[in-house]
Amino acid sequence: MIGSLASPTIFGAPEITKALSDKSAITKAVGVTFAINHFGTSENDLKKVLATALEKGGDYADLFFEHTYQNNLGLQDGAVNRASSNIDYGMGVRVISGDQTGYAYVENLTLSEMLKAAHTAARIASGMGNKNPANLTEETITHNHYGVKTAWDDIAVNQKRPHLQKLNDQIFALDKRVHKVMAFMDDSTSHIFFCNSEGQMYYDYRPMISLAAVCIMQEGDKIENSFASRSFRMGGEFLTDEIIETIAKEAVDNTSLLFKAIKPKGGEMPVVMGAGGSGILLHEAIGHAFEADFNRKKTSIFSDKLHKKVCNEHINVVDDGTIHYNRGSVNIDDEGNEGQKTYLVKNGILESYMHDRISAKFYGVHPTGNGRRESFRQVPIPRMRATYMEAGNVTEEDIISTVKKGIYASHFTNGQVQIGAGDFTFFVKDGYLIEDGKLTQPIKDVNIIGNGPKALADITMVGNNYQMDNGTWTCGKDGQSCPVTCGMPSALVSKLTVGGES
Amino acid sequence: MISSENKKLTLWAMDFALKNGCQAARVTLYNSASNSFEIRDMKMDRLQQATENSLVIHLFVDGRFGSFSTNRLDKNELEKLIRNGIESTRFLAEDKARTLPDASLYYKGGQPDLKLFDKKIDTIQTDDKIALAKSVCNEMMGKDSRVISANSSYSDEMDSTYMIASNGFEGESSGSSFSISASISIKGDGDARPESYWYDSSLYYDTLIKEGIGKKALERVLRKLGQKKTNSGKSMMVVDNMNSSRLLSPVIDALYGSSIQQKNSFLLDKQDQKVFGEKMTLMDEPHLVETPGARYFDNEGVATKLMPVIEKGILKNYYINTYIANKMEIKQTISSPSVLTMDMSDNNMDALIASVDKGILVTGFNGGNCNSSTGDFSYGIEGFLIENGKQTQPVSEMNVTGNMITLWNNLIKVGNDPRSFSSWRIPSLLFDEVDFSGL
Numbered sequence: 033m034i035g036s037l038a039s040p041t042i043f044g045a046p047e048i049t050k051a052l053s054d055k056s057a058i059t060k061a062v063g064v065t066f067a068i069n070h071f072g073t074s075e076n077d078l079k080k081v082l083a084t085a086l087e088k089g090g091d092y093a094d095l096f097f098e099h100t101y102q103n104n105l106g107l108q109d110g111a112v113n114r115a116s117s118n119i120d121y122g123m124g125v126r127v128i129s130g131d132q133t134g135y136a137y138v139e140n141l142t143l144s145e146m147l148k149a150a151h152t153a154a155r156i157a158s159g160m161g162n163k164n165p166a167n168l169t170e171e172t173i174t175h176n177h178y179g180v181k182t183a184w185d186d187i188a189v190n191q192k193r194p195h196l197q198k199l200n201d202q203i204f205a206l207d208k209r210v211h212k213v214m215a216f217m218d219d220s221t222s223h224i225f226f227c228n229s230e231g232q233m234y235y236d237y238r239p240m241i242s243l244a245a246v247c248i249m250q251e252g253d254k255i256e257n258s259f260a261s262r263s264f265r266m267g268g269e270f271l272t273d274e275i276i277e278t279i280a281k282e283a284v285d286n287t288s289l290l291f292k293a294i295k296p297k298g299g300e301m302p303v304v305m306g307a308g309g310s311g312i313l314l315h316e317a318i319g320h321a322f323e324a325d326f327n328r329k330k331t332s333i334f335s336d337k338l339h340k341k342v343c344n345e346h347i348n349v350v351d352d353g354t355i356h357y358n359r360g361s362v363n364i365d366d367e368g369n370e371g372q373k374t375y376l377v378k379n380g381i382l383e384s385y386m387h388d389r390i391s392a393k394f395y396g397v398h399p400t401g402n403g404r405r406e407s408f409r410q411v412p413i414p415r416m417r418a419t420y421m422e423a424g425n426v427t428e429e430d431i432i433s434t435v436k437k438g439i440y441a442s443h444f445t446n447g448q449v450q451i452g453a454g455d456f457t458f459f460v461k462d463g464y465l466i467e468d469g470k471l472t473q474p475i476k477d478v479n480i481i482g483n484g485p486k487a488l489a490d491i492t493m494v495g496n497n498y499q500m501d502n503g504t505w506t507c508g509k510d511g512q513s514c515p516v517t518c519g520m521p522s523a524l525v526s527k528l529t530v531g532g533e534s
Numbered sequence: 535m536i537s538s539e540n541k542k543l544t545l546w547a548m549d550f551a552l553k554n555g556c557q558a559a560r561v562t563l564y565n566s567a568s569n570s571f572e573i574r575d576m577k578m579d580r581l582q583q584a585t586e587n588s589l590v591i592h593l594f595v596d597g598r599f600g601s602f603s604t605n606r607l608d609k610n611e612l613e614k615l616i617r618n619g620i621e622s623t624r625f626l627a628e629d630k631a632r633t634l635p636d637a638s639l640y641y642k643g644g645q646p647d648l649k650l651f652d653k654k655i656d657t658i659q660t661d662d663k664i665a666l667a668k669s670v671c672n673e674m675m676g677k678d679s680r681v682i683s684a685n686s687s688y689s690d691e692m693d694s695t696y697m698i699a700s701n702g703f704e705g706e707s708s709g710s711s712f713s714i715s716a717s718i719s720i721k722g723d724g725d726a727r728p729e730s731y732w733y734d735s736s737l738y739y740d741t742l743i744k745e746g747i748g749k750k751a752l753e754r755v756l757r758k759l760g761q762k763k764t765n766s767g768k769s770m771m772v773v774d775n776m777n778s779s780r781l782l783s784p785v786i787d788a789l790y791g792s793s794i795q796q797k798n799s800f801l802l803d804k805q806d807q808k809v810f811g812e813k814m815t816l817m818d819e820p821h822l823v824e825t826p827g828a829r830y831f832d833n834e835g836v837a838t839k840l841m842p843v844i845e846k847g848i849l850k851n852y853y854i855n856t857y858i859a860n861k862m863e864i865k866q867t868i869s870s871p872s873v874l875t876m877d878m879s880d881n882n883m884d885a886l887i888a889s890v891d892k893g894i895l896v897t898g899f900n901g902g903n904c905n906s907s908t909g910d911f912s913y914g915i916e917g918f919l920i921e922n923g924k925q926t927q928p929v930s931e932m933n934v935t936g937n938m939i940t941l942w943n944n945l946i947k948v949g950n951d952p953r954s955f956s957s958w959r960i961p962s963l964l965f966d967e968v969d970f971s972g973l
Contacts, residue, residue: 108796111627117619119604119611133580139587139605152583189625212796248798248907255907257798295910298935298971299766316901329574330682331719331727409584448901448914452719452727453761455931457901457914479902479912479933485725531902531912531933531971534767 064170067225067235071097071123075168077143081125082165082229084150089159090127090134092389093150094228094367097123097141098408102220105189107196107213115189124408125149129157131328131390135411166231173236177354177361177371180239182268184219192217195271199245202280207288211255212248217241224366232368240359240515241270242504247283251291258286258443258461261504263515264357286443289462293476296465298532302438303480303525304431304466308499309444311518313525314349314419316447316456317484318342320509322351322376323402323414324391326451333454333484337382343488345380346424353401353417359502360417360516367403367412374400376419377488388414406512413510420519424494428522431493433469439530440464440471441480454484479531487525495522536565536696536706540587544698547591547612552700555620558594558634560699560835563587570689571664573671578664579685591616595623599632631860634834639866640703641831641838649824650709652738655692663688666744670716673748678756680720682727686748689713690739703835711735711826712742716751722759730755735955737824754897757918761930763972764919770893771934771968772886772920775951777899778960782816784904784911784938786871789843789851791858793906800909800938801849810847810942813877818843820872827873827957838872847943874958878950883962886947888923894970895920896934909938915970932972941965 068074078095085093099121106114123146124137134156136149154161200213220240227233244261260282264270305313318334326332334342353362353371362371367389375383385391388403391414403412432440440463447458460478464471500519507516544563551559565587572580589612590603600623604615670686694708715733722728732750734743773781785801793799801809820838822828831837834856842850851867859866887895895918902913916930949962 111629113627113629113632114599114601115622115626116601117603117615117622119606119615121604121606132578135580135582137584139585153581156578156581189622193625193627212798214796246798248796250797255797255802257905257907295912295935298933298969300973329719331729333725333727335727336725409586411580411582445903446901450729450900452729453722453758453930454726455900455914455916457933459901459903459912461903477903477905477908477910477912478935479914481900481914481931481933483931529763529931529933529971531914531935532969533935534969534971 063172064225064233064235067097067223070099070223071141071225073141077146078168078227079165080143081146081150082227084147085125085127085154086163086165086229087161088154088157089161090129090154090157092128092229093165094126094226095123096126096366096405096408097225098222100220100222100407101185102218103184105192105196105217107200107215110200112193112196120407122408125153126411127153127156128390131394132156133411137408165229168227168233169231171232171234173234173363175354175363177356177363178239178265180267184221184239184241184267187268195276199243199276199280202276203245203247203283206280206284207249209249209251210247210284211250214246216244226366226368228368234364234368236363239265239267241266243275243279244504245279245283247287249287254291256287256290258290259283260286262502263359263504264502265359265361266357286462289474290476293462293474296439296475296478296530296532298530298534300527300529302435303528303530304435304438304440305520305523305525306440306442307428307495307497307520307522309501309503309518310441310523311420311501311520312444312447312458313487314421314520315416315507315516315518316449316458317482317487318349318376319351319416319419320449321451321454321484322385324385324387324395325414327385328391328394331452333452334382338385340382341380342377342382342485343380343491347377347380347491347494348375348422349377349419350374350422351376351386351402351416351419355418358418358517359505362401362404362417365401365403365412366405369399369401369403371417372401386414386416388412404514406514410512413512415509415514416507416516418500418517418519420498420500421494421521421523423496423498423521425496426493428495428497431495431522431524432466432471434493434524435466436468438466439475440466449484455481456484457481480528482525482528487528490526491523492526493524497521535708536563536694540565541696543607544589544696546609547589547616548698548700550613551591551593551616551620554617556593556595558700560592560634560697562590562695562697564693564695566691566693568689568691569663570687571667572685572687573667574685575683576668576671576675591619593619593623594632594634595620597628597630598623598626599629600626631857633856633860634699634701635836635856635866637701637703639836641705641835645830648821648828648830650707650737650828651692652710654739655690655710658690658739666714670714670748673746674716674718674752677752678720682719682721684748685717687715697835699835705831705835707829710737712739714742714744714747716748718751718755720755728755728758728761730758737826758928761916761928763931764927764929765973766971768967768969770890770920771965772883772890772893772895773963774883774895774897775949775953775960775962777896778963779956779958780899781941782958782960784906784909785942787906788909789853791852791854794852795858795862798906800907804849805852807849808847809849809939810844811945812846813945813948814844814847814942815877816844817841817875818871818873819875822873825873826955829872832869834869836866836868838868841867843874872957874960876948876960878961879948881947881949882951883949886949886962886964887920887925889947890920890964891922893920894918894929895925902933904938911936911938932970935969935971941968944968
């Protein structure tokens with residue numbers, strides 16, 4: 033099983049514009065009453081579908097309704113000349129029998145279609161249904177982690193367009209070597225309505241915005257490209273001059289550095305992970321392997337490590353679904369459990385795996401709110417949210433000063449892990465050589481590979497400069513993509529294998 | 535399959551767009567149906583069934599372009615989508631390069647069936663599908679005391695596309711696919727739980743390999759035991775036929791017109807130049823029957839044809855769609871690859887390995903990336919040492935690093951064993967002078 037993480041620079045998915053949603057619906061979006069009307073169903077119909085889902089003796093059933101509209105606006109060659117939109121609408125029926133899952137979904141939400149899907153999902157069980165779904169009760173969201181001031185469907189293309197243009201113009205103004213700029217704005221809004229055979233029923237309104245720029249620069253006959261991005265669960269208030277200035281400067285700085293950079297000599301060496309995006313190390317080295325589905329199946333390299341010491345006692349690692357406006361936050365996960373802050377490693381001990389409903393039952397613990405799915409087309413599985421390491425007590429300068437010869441990794445594009453073997457990688461877009469305790473020559477385009485438990489145990493120093501990376505991180509697992517984030521203070525890993533020339 | 539109602543709806547959507555302010559339009563309707571059954575340790579783990587429909591409409595409005603899609607196919611929803619799409623598109627900057635293709639380039643029909651659809655798909659019983667998945671799992675379960683978990687699956691899918699354009703295109707295509715897969719985890723050294731997989735896929739149920747998939751996955755994972763990293767240095771590299779496409783992927787990306795137009799390609803301004811080694815010949819052969827990826831028209835309706843991409847190292851053609859052709863004022867080719875084939879030798883992978891005194895056989899990539907501007911790459915790998923023409927020590931936790939142009943100039947042998955289910959029919963390959971990083 034492979035898990036992966038990428039920070040895409042180009043949004044491929046087609047998206048939406050202003051009035052494709054029912055604008056009036058947003059303002060009335062106060063709970064399940066709105067949701068039931070929005071999806072054209074009734075409590076009575078929901079009960080019928082849930083009862084059908086349990087007709088073969090399943091232990092549990094849930095219904096996940098989704099209406100997502102996305103808008104994408106693209107700039108290239110100095111003009112905002114591309115718009116795309118997508119509407120996705122449907123409902124998935126899941127039936128659990130023991131640890132087995134039956135799943136079917138429909139795009140046409142008539143009662144007959146929903147019942148047909150329920151019949152299909154019910155077949156995971158093979159007995160006679162003797163269980164009636166409980167009466168449905170609304171659960172209100174008590175902690176909204178992503179309240180919106182201006183909904184995306186209140187903002188038309190002509191209001192968004194100047195922001196992309198400004199991003200383009202600022203990048204060109206910052207450096208004469210800028211040759212081409214591509215910029216992307218991708219917003220989405222999801223109405224999520226969920227109910228299950230235990231009587232839970234909730235509605236969640238999920239906004240998302242991503243803004244990214246790819247900068248292509250030419251110096252003599254050399255061409256280089258890099259990118260910068262930001263993504264949050266926010267509404268139109270995201271679009272400020274400050275965020276555009278930040279992205280523009282980062283895109284130019286990241287690209288500019290590459291002209292001076294070399295490929296280092298490869299091999300094993302100490303690696304200092306810079307603050308922020310280095311959280312990719314946590315995501316790949318331990319994050320996926322801490323997802324409880326792999327552990328209940330005994331296929332993770334950490335399957336026998338729960339409540340055991342896995343690293344230095346000063347290290348704490350958290351997976352958090354409650355950070356305001358964070359791309360990975362969830363008010364309620366996709367199977368009815370509240371978003372939480374979960375300590376994965378506390379004082380060097382593996383404190384908790386990340387659970388979905390099936391794994392929490394298996395381990396006899398409370399769900400951690402990690403049951404997430406890409407859309408109504410997929411079953412929920414344990415997924416990360418915002419994964420980070422808490423700050424330590426040394427400065428980054430002190431960490432670098434201890435390294436005689438190694439690498440400082442500052443900017444990343446993607447990573448991957450083999451969950452059973454533990455081998456993980458991440459791609460360093462840029463960084464520096466460390467020579468005699470100082471940053472010297474810039475480096476670029478190297479893959480770093482290590483083994484999860486060993487790399488975790490080899491973290492010997494943790495900085496006091498914790499930073500969250502709010503880029504457009506997207507995690508892949510079982511063919512499903514999920515928005516996540518990662519963060520980290522600067523840290524020293526005493527030995528990793530760096531790709532490079534011999 | 536596309537119904538007459540589907541066709542009527544597609545035509546209605548185009549007419550509605552044209553009557554409401556749009557000067558040209560292309561509408562595509564997709565539908566699909568799929569089933570999958572996953573077995574874990576001989577027990578059903580997950581069953582999934584689905585049918586899907588979606589409609590994508592490309593609007594050309596006052597010299598501007600927008601793309602809008604939905605899976606809500608009732609007319610009221612589509613009216614809203616199209617009206618709002620036209621309104622949004624009008625807010626964009628004018629871009630005169632956005633046009634439909636010239637009608638003379640469209641596929642006009644009349645060619646023989648490419649035989650991509652197996653009518654049998656509707657007749658296979660669910661119980662038979664589950665039994666097949668279980669038989670794959672049974673080839674692994676209990677066959678070795680170190681097995682921790684054995685998973686298998688059966689899946690099938692059929693999909694259909696119907697596309698029309700306002701300047702006279704109409705095209706339809708359908709395909710089917712059947713797959714079975716096996717994955718397995720075993721107890722390794724220390725806490726490690728090495729895992730491996732094998733699978734087969736086919737357009738036709740009868741040609742799907744149904745036996746030996748689980749056995750092969752088990753063999754592959756057992757061969758991994760004792761993996762370790764070896765010394766850094768330059769050596770020969772054999773890449774097996776499951777992984778060789780990974781090394782071609784950045785080359786194909788660099789051949790897209792969008793990369794060329796944005797000057798974000800390490801193959802910029804290289805047409806008709808010798809950029810790779812003599813052994814590198816790559817053709818796009820879209821009309822091979824019973825072949826995944828085969829098609830008579832691309833996503834704009836443009837007729838596909840046999841196209842040399844690279845001949846003996848000389849770059850012959852980029853992938854140029856209508857927009858890029860208009861924008862750069864160059865000749866249009868086709869928007870994307872269909873079926874890619876290489877000039878092959880008589881050697882299978884064993885023969886490639888036998889010709890290597892010292893090197894590494896790559897059987898899996900782990901992460902990594904390639905710089906699209908420069909072609910510099912670095913990937914994690916696993917595989918085996920090759921010593922005196924034989925596979926020996928399993929290796930892992932290593933990187934391979936270099937530049938795509940240098941790598942493909944160092945291609946010294948091409949195998950003869952592409953896997954038939956892939957539209958990129960790339961066999962095992964042998965490269966010289968590759969940088970490996972390990973100890």
